[in-house]
Every structure is written in structure tokens, then in C-alpha cells.
Amino acid sequence: MRLPSLVRPIRSISCTLLLGWGGTTLAAPEEAVGVLEAVSRETPGAWRIDGVNYLFADGVPVPKLGVGSVRQAGEARIGEIVRVDYEERDGIRMVGQVQLLGVGPESIQDGPHLIWKDDTTAIMVSIVDGEVIRTRHEGIAGRRVLDTPSRTVPSIEVSGVVRPGDSSWPDAERILAVSDLEGNRGTFLDFLRTNGVVDESGSWIWGDGHLVLNGDIVDRGPDVTELLWMIRRLAGEARASGGRVHYILGNHESMVMAGDLRYIHPKYRFCTDRIGIPYDELHGRDTELGRWLRSHNSVERVGPFLFVHAGYSPELDRLGLEPDQINQRIRSGLGPPAWPAEAREDLRTGLIWHAQGPHWYRGYFPAHAANWGGRPSDEEIASILERHDASHIVVGHTLVDEVGMIDGRPELIGIDVDWSDPSEAAGLLFEDGDVFKVDAAGERSPLTPGPGDSEE
Template sequence: MGFNLEHKDGTRDKWSGLRALFEKDRDFGIFINYQEKYNLNGVDGPYIINNQLYEVTKENKLLNKNIDRKEKLIVNVGNSDNDQFEFQLKDSIISEPEFYELPEKLVVISDIEGNFDGLSSFLINNGVIDKNFNWTFGNGHLLLNGDFVDRGENVTQVLWLIYKLEQEAIKYNGKVHYILGNHEIMNFQGNPRYANKKYKRVAQLISKNDSLKIATQYLYSDKTELGKWLRSKNVIEKIGNYIFVHAGLSPEILKYKISISDINQIVRKNWDKNLYDEEENNKVENFLTGKKGVYWYRGLSQDYKYYDKIKENELNEVLKFYQADKIVFGHSVVEDIAKEFNGKTINTDVKHGQEKNSEKTKGLLIENGIEYKLDGKGTKTKL
């Protein structure tokens, strides 16, 4: 038997096991801080740095070219349908507002994790976009409640689709909201533990650095278009009387009396640090970005190893402080869109279908103040 311990920087301590003596393609021995070698695997990108565009072809070649930032760019999706769409780069990227009136219709989905087929067909079948991936939701709002990166094989394609829809929605007085989750922020910190292996290799090649931590940090830094864009997003927003946050709000947040604006501001200043494992002196920063913070806390849904599930009286105090009626969150997987505490919480993190048109893919619709469950086939059921 061997052992294999992965570190947060992507290196491993490993023992090959005795079988390696008899296998030609496997090294024998004990390796400390071993850097595994990764390969590109199918179409990926584009990655844009100033006027340079990088993309990976079906033949696993990384191409690089100069672009005119005003021209339309093509995204090729690595799926069986070879989907494709166009988008244009934004003229400027600014931080998002945190407060909105409740629109007539608002669709919420979370925890897609690079699953382009599940996301795109869900949006098509529920009238948010058409088959050419264009916005058809008028003045409606679409809210993406964190964790749209890692695990899956079409992360960049998912991100560019959101980027494109943001611009189109504005033309119809609609809006796309993207709340950051723990997986986006792990990549800010250079922790690609849950990333598909091909993203580790492309990060190394584009950054010209074999350190997975440094390479991943570079890919998600403000030096790249996607990194700069993601860093303009919030970790919490309030729309009408609903709070939207990826993981949740611990009752302990009331000790610090932090406003929604302060939460976003403090997290934005600290999200490159791993305060989950390596706390610093500031208690507020440690709390907001740590184990009970807004993109890690699981207590709205379950008991967890560091704390118990929130009690209804505690939830009521949190809602009262933030002058809200309900919290909508993801992060903690449930079998179905779940309401708890007399409807004061709604969990949207389900095991989405990995294929198109799957009834397993689910989201939330709030239409004229009434809540519905949507699935990937377009079925609408009142909650």
C-alpha cells in the first residue's frame, strides 16, 4: 500500500508502494512536496490578459494571440454538442451594488461547479435564455449563489456565459447577480484542490510557474479578465427582504454588529488570505472569512463539526438585525430545494444533473412575491 497526502499548494507527500518496483511508468520511493504533473484535456478558455488571448484546442494545444478588445470573441464548450457562443469584453469593471428592490421575477441557482450542460439547459427551459444562449428574461433578475468553479470540465465556459448575460440583461433593465462562494475564493487564495486537473496545467502554462498556488492565484488575480471580473462581486446581497449569501449567517455575527456593506468590504480586503486555517489578529476578519463566515458556515442547514445548527430564535435575531424576512443560501447539499424555519431559510444546493434537460437540476423562482421550485426541464412547482 502507498500513502498520499495532498497539501493546499497542490504538492503531495507520497509513498509509491512496493508495486511501483514492477511498473514501468511509476517511480518508486517516498516523495515529499512532490509536484504531480498535469495535462491539458480538451477545449478550454479563453483566458484574457490585457490584449492577449489564450485558449486550449481539442488537440490539447495552448494557443496565444493578440486581440482587439472591442471585437467579438468565441467560446467553445467542451461538450457533446460542441456548443458555442460569442461575447464582448466589458469597457470597464466596477464593484456591484449590494441592495436592490425585489423584481417581479427572480431566478436563483447555486453550486453549478463548471457544469455548463446543467446550467445552460436549466436557463433555456425556464425562459432565461434562448437556444443561442442569449438573454430572454426581460427585466427579470438571475442570481447565481456561489460555487460556479471547480470540479467540472467547463468552468471557463460557465463563467463567460455569466459574463455575457450580465451585459445583455442590462439592456432590458434586467440584472445578473453573482454571489461568490468558497470555491471562487479558494482559487483567489491559490488553492486548486477541487479543480479539474486540466485547470492546474493551464494555470502553470499561462503563469509560467510550476507552483500550483502561485499559478492559480495568477489566473484568478486582477491581472486576468475573469479574475478582475470575479473580484468585483459581492459575498452577500439584499434584494427586497431576502438576503442572498453562499453559505449562511452564523448567529455569532451579531457580536460584531457588521452591516452588509461592511461584510463585503472586509471580505474583499481579506479574501486572498486563508484565514480559515491561519488566523491573524483581527477577530472580525477571522470570523467573516473563517469557519463560521459567510461562505463557509453550514449551520443554517445542519449540525457541523465546529458548531450546532442554528436555532429558530437565533435565526430570528439575525433576520431582525439585517431587517430581512428570509435567507437564501447554498453550500450544504440537500436532496431538493428546501425551506426551513417556517420558510425563513431556503437552501438551493442540490445534486444537479450533469446532462442537459435533467429534472435533477433545480433552482428557485420568486415571482410576484411567490416562491416556486424550477427544474431543468422547465417544470414549475409552488414551494
């Protein structure tokens, strides 16, 4: 079940719910997400969250406490979830920033997460209506379907050992590519329906088509876990029909697996506190989702396209690595730890974290090129394409106004749009040898030769 009650307030945070630092700067803020239990009448700005007392720092606006059936924008409610950034001073937790999620714990759903204890035993952890549910599964062998308590993901298929996919699919004749879904499961599902990839029930109906997800499927949005399971299910259904789902890793996948959790939705802070397992460990090497994520590639050729999340830099090309070498090195280095100093200095040994690596490079975009080694020459782009026997490089990572050519160059295509806004959903379609952009209504149109760069 999608959480519209949670999604709506989160989308409006920037204008109504995220209150600034005021006149106070916190040197090293920590974060807490929990249920607002009480507000002091005697001491303005004194709140109790999950049994712990907090005090708003001087100059930080305190949200008004709301009551009754009529809700005002930006008001706090007893019994609802809040997120605070705070700093402890003389034993007092001083709040510098507050975020109001606008829902109670009974609205929270997450999971399932399957954590392997040995080769045949796993613990399934889910949150349903705010309650943590743990079940133990023993005697799991080979490919098995397990029932779950989740209403959105009622069952999962456990496939045993997960093996990496191929790096090249030159014969793909129908391709639909999207990027940077960032946990927006509902918008993506609607997009797949209107573009004929799945039916009303969400099952694959696109035959031998190839669906490419060009990285950053995780972080920011509220439905990451359910989105990952949906993609995994579609991958199996596509394979059974002669098609494929290609999941290209992006910087946010590598960050989550390494423990850099700055961009997870506040819902997941709440969930992991209740579950008692850190978010990165729920995607660790001993979990079903973690094993699956670590099986994916970071560079793939599908049809005439070279797919890479952020960009394929000339510096990477000069290393002379084949796609399988790049993918294997990245898979073997997926964290923790995050941001190791040595990996940021040497591209050859630091493909995950180096600025010229495929998860981060932004040099194709005019607004960013100067900070990423300069605009690559036509000859450098041609060298990359020749190495991979491709005609176009397709990237996400950098937000574009619309799916289209980058910097007026037909060889470079940007597809990162804002999936938190259903009207902005769009992708790249290749069919019968032609290339189109497709929108949320399923309408096709030619690619534009504009800059393709929102400069954000």
C-alpha cells in the same frame, strides 16, 4: 463546445477510475497530470507520463492497458491524459493513486483568459483542441468586443474598470436562484432554457427578471472558464433588458483566488501546465475574469430574500455590520494567501476564512449545527432578517436532497443540489409574490417543509 467525452468518465471516477492507495500510504503526495506515453513490459507498474518515469507503489492496483476499438471500464490508453498522486523516493516517483480522464489532449478546450499587461494591452491565452494559442491585443480602451479562438466563447466584451454592484435590490419581483454549479455549464444552460430565462441560442429573454447565482460556480467541474464567461455575458444582456444577474461569492471562489486549488478539475492542471501560468494567477487581479470576480458581493438582499452562500451566523449578526461593509471587507481581502491564521481567529477581520463567516457557516442544518456553534434560535434568525429587511435567508454550500426549507423553518431555504447530474438540477423561483422550486423540466412545485439536509 461542451466536452461530453471528458465529462462522462469524470462522473464515473468514484466507481471505476479512481484507484486507491492499496497497502501503501504516501506521506506527502504531489500531483501530476499529463499524457501517458508508454507502459513498461519488463517492469509491471512502470509508466512514462510527459517524459517522466513513474512506478506504482506496492499494493496499488495498476490499470490494465487497453487497445482496440472496444473500451473496458477502468483501462488506461497510450496517448490519453492521466492524473497521478506520487511521492519521490530515492529519485523514483512512486504512484499511490491514479485517475484516468479517458481522453487525449486534442479533446481539451479552455479559455479565453485575458491577462492585462497595462491599461490598454492584454495577452489572450486559450487552449483549442489541446493547443495553446496566445494573441496580443493593444490599444484597448473603454468597452470593446474581442474575438477569441474558442468555439464556445467566440467573443468577449472587455468593459474597462469593473465596479462593485449594489448590496440591496428590494424591488425585484421575479427571481430565479441557483447555487453550487461547480463548472457544469451544459446542465445550467439547459436549465435556463427550460425555465424560460434564455432562448435556444443561450441569449437572455427573461426581461426584468433577476437571476441569482449563490456561490461556488467554480471548482470540480470541467467547464468553469466557459461558464464564467457565459454568466458575464448574460449579466450584460440582462442589464440591457432591465433585469440583473447577481453573482454571490462562495468559499470556492475565495479559495481559487487565494491559491487553494485542491478542488479544481484535473483538466485545469493539464491546461495550466501547458500554458505555464498557475490556475490562481489566471484568476488574479491583473486578469479580466479575476477583476470581475473581485467585483462581486458575498451578501445581497434581492426582493424578500437575503442571499449568502453558506449562511449568516448569529455571531456575524452581532458584529452589527451593514451589507456594504461585509462585502467591501471581503473584496479587499480576497487572496492570496489562503487560510491566513489570523483571519481564522477573528471574525471581524477574517470574514473570508472564519468558520462563522458567510462563506463557510453551516449552523442552519441539523446534521452540522453542533459543529458550528449550535442551532440558531428563532430570535437569532429573526434578528438577522430584521437587520436586512428580508423574509428568508437562502443558502447553498450544504448539499440538500431538494430545494426547500431547512429544518422545517420557512425563513431558511437551502438550494445546493447536484448539478453534475442533469436530472437533479433545480432552483428557487419567486414570482407574483409566491415561492416555488423549479426543476430541470421547468416544472414548479411548492417548497417542502422537510429538513432540507442530505447530511453529506
